Amino acid sequence: MSLDKVLAKIDADLDQSVNRLLDLLRIPSISTDPAYKSDCARAADWLVEDLKTLGFDASSRPTPGHPMVVAHGGTGERHLLFYGHYDVQPVDPLDLWDRDPFDPEVQDTAKGRVIRGRGSADDKGQLMTFIEACRAWKAVHGSLPGKLTIFLEGEEESGSPSLIPFMQDNAAELKADIALICDTGMFEDTTPAIVTMLRGLLGEEITVYGPDKDLHSGMYGGAAINPIRVLTKILGNLHDETGRVTVPHFYDGVQELPDAIRAQWQALAFDHAKFLGDVGLSVPAGEQDRTPLEMLWSRPTAEINGIWGGYTGQGFKTVLPAEAHAKISFRLVAGQDPDVLRGHFRAWVQEQLPADCRVEFHGHGNGPAGVMSVEAPAFDAARAALGEEWGKPAAFVGCGGSIPIAGYFKTYLDMDAMLIGFGRDDDQIHSPNEKYDLECFQKGIRSWARVLAKLV
Numbered sequence: 001m002s003l004d005k006v007l008a009k010i011d012a013d014l015d016q017s018v019n020r021l022l023d024l025l026r027i028p029s030i031s032t033d034p035a036y037k038s039d040c041a042r043a044a045d046w047l048v049e050d051l052k053t054l055g056f057d058a059s060s061r062p063t064p065g066h067p068m069v070v071a072h073g074g075t076g077e078r079h080l081l082f083y084g085h086y087d088v089q090p091v092d093p094l095d096l097w098d099r100d101p102f103d104p105e106v107q108d109t110a111k112g113r114v115i116r117g118r119g120s121a122d123d124k125g126q127l128m129t130f131i132e133a134c135r136a137w138k139a140v141h142g143s144l145p146g147k148l149t150i151f152l153e154g155e156e157e158s159g160s161p162s163l164i165p166f167m168q169d170n171a172a173e174l175k176a177d178i179a180l181i182c183d184t185g186m187f188e189d190t191t192p193a194i195v196t197m198l199r200g201l202l203g204e205e206i207t208v209y210g211p212d213k214d215l216h217s218g219m220y221g222g223a224a225i226n227p228i229r230v231l232t233k234i235l236g237n238l239h240d241e242t243g244r245v246t247v248p249h250f251y252d253g254v255q256e257l258p259d260a261i262r263a264q265w266q267a268l269a270f271d272h273a274k275f276l277g278d279v280g281l282s283v284p285a286g287e288q289d290r291t292p293l294e295m296l297w298s299r300p301t302a303e304i305n306g307i308w309g310g311y312t313g314q315g316f317k318t319v320l321p322a323e324a325h326a327k328i329s330f331r332l333v334a335g336q337d338p339d340v341l342r343g344h345f346r347a348w349v350q351e352q353l354p355a356d357c358r359v360e361f362h363g364h365g366n367g368p369a370g371v372m373s374v375e376a377p378a379f380d381a382a383r384a385a386l387g388e389e390w391g392k393p394a395a396f397v398g399c400g401g402s403i404p405i406a407g408y409f410k411t412y413l414d415m416d417a418m419l420i421g422f423g424r425d426d427d428q429i430h431s432p433n434e435k436y437d438l439e440c441f442q443k444g445i446r447s448w449a450r451v452l453a454k455l456v
């Protein structure tokens with residue numbers, strides 16, 4: 001069977017694949033620091049040249065920031081776009097590295113062989129898993145695995161300022177049937193995962209005003225309204241005793257988890273006692289009728305991130321303050337519109353204000369949740385392919401944080417994204433001594449070959 005030949009080719013050529021990755025890792029493409037601008041361009045050029053050897057029509061495309069790499073190749077019914085990023089995080093503090101971050105090497109460790117160096121996991125090692133899979137496929141079949149567009153950016157670690165304009169300007173060229181993104185991790189060491197739910201975010205800052213100046217609590221306390229008292233009472237009402245958010249309409253449109261996903265999550269060995277124990281806690285504090293994974297991945301939340309007012313300096317001052325402040329954020333799930341929710345939250349605060357108080361709101365960033373249509377056959381195909389490689393079923397998982405790129409593909413190119421990655425929790429991305437397990441690199445390449453075999 002030809003897939004077996006591709007897998008055998010991947011294994012046979014692993015040393016060369018590692019050497020190519022080491023070459024790419026030697027280029028210090030730190031996107032946030034202008035001193036490395038030419039290195040970013042060099043990394044883009046390196047990738048363009050490598051993709052050309054595979055028969056891609058590849059180019060480095062200028063932007064106001066660092067270049068994008070865009071490559072097209074192959075033919076087929078389904079058009080797949082692959083996304084990764086060639087820029088890396090800064091390396092300081094340098095003295096915490098055991099070696100030069102840009103002099104990568106393969107090391108033997110107690111947990112197996114690792115590729116050590118900045119970018120090994122985030123994201124050069126991961127993006128090369130896809131390119132190496134294409135290389136082995138081409139060697140066996142003489143052609144690329146289907147109609148492919150490879151899209152690599154160089155500003156992911158610095159907020160992707162050029163990404164949306166570039167997507168808008170080149171929408172027709174970039175639009176494909178589905179996007180494959182390799183910049184995430186495994187569920188745990190040996191359980192592969194496809195991220196299909198990303199929570200959104202809504203930020204609000206509120207200021208409650210009372211008396212027109214700070215007052216002396218001995219002279220006015222009792223008769224004058226205290227804005228901190230008003231604010232804490234309102235915020236104290238944000239959750240009921242079961243952990244539910246009380247803002248009216250907050251849960252409007254929030255869907256229950258499909259049974260199939262619920263069953264997958266129940267089968268995952270998520271140790272919530274350890275998860276909480278690692279941060280000195282023991283009891284899940286969210287909605288009490290939900291599992292901890294639901295609390296993290298599929299349920300919306302409200303958190304008070306900061307609260308201040310009155311006198312907070314050294315010693316003591318019996319002030320009755322004129323104003324009180326808080327920052328509040330909401331993690332959102334599918335079905336929740338951040339703008340609508342902002343309105344409901346503000347109305348709910350306003351309603352609770354007593355006489356003589358007024359409130360001002362300041363909105364911070366917002367973004368809707370991203371939920372992939374896992375009914376699309378590509379998702380089950382990829383899940384099966386990953387299961388065959390790792391010997392364990394892959395899980396459709398959520399991600400409590402936000403990965404904006406997946407939402408951008410949906411918003412600007414109207415395509416779903418499959419986030420498949422092979423990182424492990426101890427890869428130390430963004431930290432000193434970043435590594436990528438050799439096993440993840442090898443099995444990552446093999447995984448893509450299997451996924452592509454099912455998708456093309």
Ligand SMILES: [Zn+2]
Nearest residue numbers: 122123156183
């Ligand atoms: Zn990354």
